[in-house]
Amino acid sequence: MNYLRIPRLALCVAPLFAASVPLHAQSPGAGFPSKPVRIIVPWPAGGGTDFAARVIAQKMSERTGQSFIVDNRAGAAGNIGAEAVAKAAPDGYTMLLAITSVSINPALVARMPFDIVKDFAPVTLVARAPMVLAVHPVLPASNARAN
Template sequence: MNLAKRILPALALALAVCAGHAQTYPSRPVRLVVPFPAGGGTDIVARKMAQHLHEELGQVFIVDNKSGASGNIGAESVARSAPDGYTLMLTAAPFAIAPALFKSLGFDPVKDFTPVAEVASVPLLVVTRADSPLKSIADLVAAAKKDGNAISYASFGNGSPPHLVGERMKALAGIGMTHVPYKGSQAALPDLLSGQVAVGILDVVSMTPLIKSGRLRALAITGPQRTPVLPDVPTLTQAGIPFDTVGWYAMFGPAGMDPAITARLNGAVNKVMARPDMRSLLLASGSLSVDPAPTAAQWAAAFKDNVQVWGEVARASGASVE
């Protein structure tokens, strides 16, 4: 009993100190690492979000582009930072795929990071040229079942989310398709438009103008919901292939962050991403707002599942970048 009387006040004091730190956080500028080059989708979202976080939390959020090794250099630098909330990272879905692709990785996405907030979902489009005989996913599946070499598909590259979506489509539909990797959507377009590849699994922002101009036809979109940009395009699940895992942008910090600071950041990020200008920015970049926005704990659970799902798909595909 005497021991309990001594422990309980100490515990209460420790909790009060933690709460006090969270209430005064941040008290100095925060570094927001983007592990990709400036000018990309993640960077654009990070810079606009940083402006609003400054307004919400009263401190400058400095975007630091630390690119290289498919985002792994920047991620490793964050993993090795102090878990005080002053070094954060905004990254994308390849972060969850990295353990399955790289034989030697300087971090574990689940063990070495604190998931803070999911910022946006990033769907992909399955597209074909406008005069293609493929008018639906059902047509694609039928053609592939008739001739296993009939369907080739373009992606961003080996081990990328589009590549893994294609491999998952193959497995779920029981078909064969030939993967043709390119260095980005723009590099794939000439072969896609000329029919050198039958379909592309590519980003929404690059494909939408070509779809609306009548040069490409969209067969499906990844993720659990349709996009307001192309409301008539069904999801893969609606088109008969039950796969709704989608890309994302999300904020992380080093493992061991104070839960109260993590919760404060999560609330601020969710508030910022609900602003009309942020929703418009996401939509213009082919991304979608996350509704309802998850708590830090909810995102941590979803992220852990995401690492498992993408990892299983990547390993089954045999994809590797080393």
């Protein structure tokens, strides 16, 4: 059986990116936002990231009185949406709600259309989601050690 081997660089970069979130947190400028804000989700509508973005958009709209629009840009393991944010004006009116794949992709893709470290400033951790390993119920495995 072939296992996906995540390069050591990805294992080092992802935690460092996540750990730097508090370092980049700042108070918004006076009068922000003065126009609608786009939250780009690099996944299709209906998934967990999309749901989180819609909850955040609604709460931010209520809190600020300004529209927050969820814009799903799916494809290329999150790179299409991330690239759209990287190329947007650096004015805070286009945000990216991403999951770990966006920080791991640079280690897996030879030519990235953006630099995850230079083109983005993390704002906050939005959610933590568990991952589950599952098998067909006819297998006698009940834990990871079962053969």
